[in-house]
Amino acid sequence: MNVVGKISDPLASSLAESATERMARVAAIAAASVDAVDREGRFPLETAEALRHERLLGVAIPVELGGEGLGTAAVADLVVQLAQACGSSAMIYAMHQIQVASLATHGVTSEWHRTFMRRVAGEQLLLASATSEVGIGGNLRNSICAVEVADNRFSLTKDATVISYGANADAILATARRAPDAAHSDQIMVVIPADGNRSLERRSVWDTLGMRGTCSDGFLLTATGDAAQIFPKPFSEIAAQSMLASSHIYWAATWFGIAADAFTRAQAFVKAAARKQPNVTPPGALRLSEAAAKLQEMKGHLVAAINRFDTARDDDDDLSSIGFAAEINALKVASSEKAAEVVRIAMLITGILGYKNGTPFSVGRHLRDVTSAAVMISNDRILSNTSTLLLVSRFDTSLGA
Numbered sequence: 001m002n003v004v005g006k007i008s009d010p011l012a013s014s015l016a017e018s019a020t021e022r023m024a025r026v027a028a029i030a031a032a033s034v035d036a037v038d039r040e041g042r043f044p045l046e047t048a049e050a051l052r053h054e055r056l057l058g059v060a061i062p063v064e065l066g067g068e069g070l071g072t073a074a075v076a077d078l079v080v081q082l083a084q085a086c087g088s089s090a091m092i093y094a095m096h097q098i099q100v101a102s103l104a105t106h107g108v109t110s111e112w113h114r115t116f117m118r119r120v121a122g123e124q125l126l127l128a129s130a131t132s133e134v135g136i137g138g139n140l141r142n143s144i145c146a147v148e149v150a151d152n153r154f155s156l157t158k159d160a161t162v163i164s165y166g167a168n169a170d171a172i173l174a175t176a177r178r179a180p181d182a183a184h185s186d187q188i189m190v191v192i193p194a195d196g197n198r199s200l201e202r203r204s205v206w207d208t209l210g211m212r213g214t215c216s217d218g219f220l221l222t223a224t225g226d227a228a229q230i231f232p233k234p235f236s237e238i239a240a241q242s243m244l245a246s247s248h249i250y251w252a253a254t255w256f257g258i259a260a261d262a263f264t265r266a267q268a269f270v271k272a273a274a275r276k277q278p279n280v281t282p283p284g285a286l287r288l289s290e291a292a293a294k295l296q297e298m299k300g301h302l303v304a305a306i307n308r309f310d311t312a313r314d315d316d317d318d319l320s321s322i323g324f325a326a327e328i329n330a331l332k333v334a335s336s337e338k339a340a341e342v343v344r345i346a347m348l349i350t351g352i353l354g355y356k357n358g359t360p361f362s363v364g365r366h367l368r369d370v371t372s373a374a375v376m377i378s379n380d381r382i383l384s385n386t387s388t389l390l391l392v393s394r395f396d397t398s399l400g401a
């Protein structure tokens, strides 16, 4: 099925138009299928095809490797655009971009990864992630599985609790211990292309409250390949210097977009009520102001975190600092909580029409999707990590003027 029939030459259109304009077309396609994707808990194939067609999967790959070299702010903006149409699609795009960020930051010194980045941009490959594992839950900085390397070949078996869109991805970036005798925190990350020597055995099915279209099934992942597929830098550095920040920023962008769409629906509801009774302020108007303030807080926090990351990104010591980790952890916890608050207020405003599916004011899907935010690496786990950091750091009270 050609879901983007109107565009005849995608490459030409991508060169001529901004990523924002191209994402607007993808978002329209995502919005048209969002209810079916959510109801059926299926992968948003139309959106993924449209992202490929509009050449939006390689936008953050460096220009010299065939991408467009977009930075964090521009990519986050694209995520926000898509999230207003479909939370699952946006989370898929966000997770893909987190993997691209790891490649673009830590793969440029390795010929294998440079060649792979050219493939991502040229063939518009969709990348997934396997960090979670049976036995360690959401503890990113721990692995049980280990790569075994011999004669420049690696082999890996990982019992992954969750690999979002694993069955639809063109490659999976997996974490593992460096060797069978390495410590749990001595990790590497390896790129495992779907067209390489790998198998995925589905172990659990993603039938969840929200984010149903991410199809985050559990898999036993088995792979062998060239040892050069392993990133040259240890995963501890990849996590500290790119993955932690890009994850929390792109996730927060997703939740912000979902909350913004719920807000827009609530605003439309209040405006419609005001039109019906022009001389009366609708009761929902007060709540709308409250939601607007929270949304503004989310936006401010997200923009500040993006700026903070951009400032720190050329300074490995700053990126690896306790202060930076605490700040970026705070973004995840605060935005996940605030998104849920905004959507809850939107439902209070829209009442039964918001609670029901299939009305212009429905926010049930938004509510279900944002509940995933607090458990997507548990807020309690993140707060507990930060609490340890706070024992040995000072809160930065300067306003950066």
Ligand SMILES: Cc1cc2nc3c(=O)[nH]c(=O)nc-3n(C[C@H](O)[C@H](O)[C@H](O)COP(=O)(O)OP(=O)(O)OC[C@H]3O[C@@H](n4cnc5c(N)ncnc54)[C@H](O)[C@@H]3O)c2cc1C
Pocket: 091, 095, 128, 129, 130, 131, 132, 133, 136, 137, 138, 139, 162, 163, 164, 165, 211, 214, 216, 372, 373, 375, 376, 377, 378, 380, 381, 382, 384, 385
């Ligand atoms: C929509 C979605 C998509 C995802 N996609 C992927 C993916 O593509 N790839 C991937 O690898 N993972 C993915 N994940 C999984 C995610 O990264 C985490 O691994 C997962 O959310 C952890 O779930 P858990 O409840 O088993 O966590 P655990 O970390 O095991 O936590 C379980 C419980 O223990 C508590 N807890 C744990 N540690 C602490 C602590 N230190 N202090 C206090 N309480 C604690 C928490 O409150 C929590 O309720 C996805 C998750 C979601 C929601």
